[in-house]
Amino acid sequence: MASKFSVGDTIIKRCASCLHDKQTVLKVDPNEFTDKVATRLWVQCSKCGTNDNKLMLEE
Numbered sequence: 047m048a049s050k051f052s053v054g055d056t057i058i059k060r061c062a063s064c065l066h067d068k069q070t071v072l073k074v075d076p077n078e079f080t081d082k083v084a085t086r087l088w089v090q091c092s093k094c095g096t097n098d099n100k101l102m103l104e105e
């Protein structure tokens with residue numbers, strides 16, 4: 047299953063540390079469930095470098 051996210055993409059997400067709102071995708075980790083597909087994005091703040099992750103649900 048192809049994800050619409052790729053390593054190196056910039057996504058809009060608020061950094062918990064510095065509140066910068068752009069983060070770079072470090073890793074895309076797809077997980078399939080019974081009725082929906084979720085993709086976990088591992089991201090890094092492009093300003094302060096804090097690592098975070100975000101679960102993206104796709105219908």
Ligand SMILES: [Zn+2]
Nearest residue numbers: 061064091094
């Ligand atoms: Zn930050």
